[in-house]
Amino acid sequence: MKALITPGHSSEFIRSGVDFPEAEIVNFPFPFSKEMNVPDKIFVMPVWIIKIAGLFVLVLKEMPEMMYQYDRDYFFDSSKFEKRFKFVPTTYKEGVKLTVQNPT
Numbered sequence: 001m002k003a004l005i006t007p008g009h010s011s012e013f014i015r016s017g018v019d020f021p022e023a024e025i026v027n028f029p030f031p032f033s034k035e036m037n038v039p040d041k042i043f044v045m046p047v048w049i050i051k052i053a054g055l056f057v058l059v060l061k062e063m064p065e066m067m068y069q070y071d072r073d074y075f076f077d078s079s080k081f082e083k084r085f086k087f088v089p090t091t092y093k094e095g096v097k098l099t100v101q102n103p104t
Contacts (some may be wrong), residue, residue: 031096 033040045053047064054061081087090098 031092032100035096035100 029042030040047067050060050063050067054063078089082089
């Protein structure tokens with residue numbers, strides 16, 4: 001939360017296109033299953049199923065047009081943010097651990 005609020009108090013960072021802090025690259029769902037001691041179970045729905053489901057589940061209706069976000073890698077560089085605000089991002093491993101320990 002601190003990473004979202006901090007730049008708002010700095011006029012030089014508004015509209016500067018700075019990436020928010022990120023730690024390391026991870027395959028997102030797996031750290032949670034490991035921390036919770038449950039098997040990794042992932043099912044990737046094909047777009048055609050999402051389109052059909054979107055007829056009945058309104059939250060899925062807009063999903064197909066957003067699928068471009070999942071077919072290529074994102075590259076972030078938060079070094080400018082970290083240097084300017086002397087900020088060290090929480091690692092995913094630590095964030096997952098804290099989330100599982102404090103689910104509310």
